[in-house]
Amino acid sequence: MSFLTYLINGLSLGSIYAIIALGYTMVYGIAKMLNFAHGDFIMVGCYIIFSVSGAIGGGSTMGVILSVILSVVLCSLLGITTEFIAYRPLRGAASPLAVLITAIGVSYLLENVALLIFGADVKSFSSVITWQGLSFADGQLRIQGVTIVTIVVSLVILICLQLFINKTKQGQAMLAVAEDKGAATLMGINVNKTIMLTFAIGSALAAVAGALLCSAYPNLSPYVGAMPGIKAFVAAVLGGIGSIPGAMIGGLVLGIVEILSKTYISSQLSDAIVFGILVIVLIVKPTGILGKVIQEKV
């Protein structure tokens, strides 16, 4: 029974990584850049929820919903603004490193602004999910509400994203931009607008991930997004960067491995094991689990 509990906890943590990784992978796939500030969008989202629910006296369902919605909206705007100010001017720069370094700069900027506003002390985040969860087999197997909600939310997000990309005109335009910006322009697609939309969606997902992450692990600090951000990046690479189902699978694998190795092997070594798996996968299959091998026929 306890194994099952750990597995479900791993699935839940993995779902959070997956939601973050979806944002990473979409931005990479479409804008062809690694947004290393992505993890810090999570942190911003958490502080927004923390402040809003603090201001309106939290606890009430309406307050929680309002704070999460506000967090999603503001994070989207933050993503769009960051892209417009910091990344767009560097698109087409001689070296792809320029935008990468800028992203790291944005990451430090966000962390330090949060440090200035909220201070370095760890804040206690009150969970946005008040449901206690379910209990099975006479209480031997207990699953927390936040765990269930996290898994369900990530599944819903995955399905919605797949539908959006495969069934809508905007989604198809994203795929076209991902493949060839020039050819997409020739079709009449506004590449800048498409990339902006991608950032908006990716950042909104970061806000959702933040709400779930801080509900499960309620310690809020300016660096709360840094490690999950890196783990999610690993998850995206593991699954095959640019691939949406890949990000989901990578995230779940990572979360389960992390929790199980923490439980059964060593809690100190768990990160080493997680990153070790990445190294092995990349040696065996450099494109990641679902990565595309680019096939060209002339």
Added chain:
Amino acid sequence: MEPILEVNDLSVYYGVIQALKGISFKVNKGEVVALIGANGAGKTTTLHTLSGLIKADTGLIKYKGEEITKIPGHKIVSMGMAQVPEGRRVFAEMTVFQNLKMGAYTRDNSAEFQETLEKIYTRFPRLKERSSQLAGTLSGGEQQMLAMGRALMSHPEIILMDEPSMGLSPIFVNEIFNIIEDVNKDGVTVLLVEQNAKKALSIANRAYVLETGSIVKEGNAADLLNDEAIKKAYLGE
């Protein structure tokens, strides 16, 4: 004849290198105009500037009497100017059908879409057979047909074709040129960029010869085919 496209003193720089040195030409409605020249002469740069993928540094582009020099690339296609780019550039990870749908991105009428799609499937039966196949798995000739079909989906008045014969077997080259003639007969004006000067001149009404960013010769295609200097430089005779 009224010009559908007029280019005046167009210059484009890549950094300090001047790719186009003030070229001027025009395309009349209903014509097939060929732009011939060697590698690096500026043919692709010309087409990319017309389509708004590259910004002109100086000069003027007029389309149907309206200046379009500063109009962003994604707005050009809905004005009726489509391009079949060099190297085809189909969306390899999308199906043939999805590629054609992308071609109609600026058209919002589903009845019109079905009708155009049928027309294109009739013109390119191979695309119909392979409609659910990924474009990246098509042969070069089929990809060229797809790229043309995709451009035609936008209902262009003028179509810019960049090296449609590149890398194709002689049979496909003939087929592609037949299709270009057919498309033109249907009333679409064609601006054709080609290294295969002989083929291009054989279907064109008029032609311009581009050399290192300047137009060095222009005239009726038939005259250019018999021009001694052109024969030597471009026709391998």
